[in-house]
Amino acid sequence: MPDAGRFATLLKQARLRVTPQRLAILQALATGKHVATCQAIWARARRATGGLGQMTTYRILERLHAAGLIEQFDLGGVAHFGLADRHHDHVICQRCGSVEPTETCLLGPHGDLTARLRRSGFVVKHHRLDLYGVCRACRAGT
Structure with missing residues (x-):
């Protein structure tokens, strides 16, 4: 995980615990398209953690969004997520x-x-x- 150190720092700054699951989800967001569905993020992160549940993925995404670390988009009624690493439209x-x-x-x-x-x-x-x-x-x- 090349960005693990950077993501660990971001989690700490947001006062969130650094866990393998959170790191895997952030890494999955960093290595895919600009945005992805929870399903796609879960599939990528599950391979890295060896057993991440889909509901756990949803909860982590909600918490990361509330902390401002990721963005959420509604595309056709389906939630998509992307890193909020810098401001852009x-x-x-x-x-x-x-x-x-x-x-x-x-x-x-x-x-x-x-x-x-x-x-x-x-x-x-x-x-x-x-x-x-x-x-x-x-x-x-x-």
Whole structure:
């Protein structure tokens, strides 16, 4: 597990116990696509731990999400999870369900919306922006 040390530090900073199960789930998120379902995460993490239960996986994902270590997305009524390792906005395809992080924050500290809010006296501390549409591959297939 190449990221085990980094993940152990993140768990400690979030005041969560460092367990083999939590490390395996974080590693499963780090080695897969940008986001994955609980089922896919469980399948990957189960191989690493040798016996991780699916309900345990759900509970760990809920706790990691509550601690801000992972993000949760609802794609077609199915929860998907991804690492919250840095801030980025997302583009989400409504046909195939792909989720891609943007290269830069679309609002940013100097964006037009942020500047307008600042002028009105509102200071943005955190945001999450998910843009829904149809990806290039799905558009090409129509």
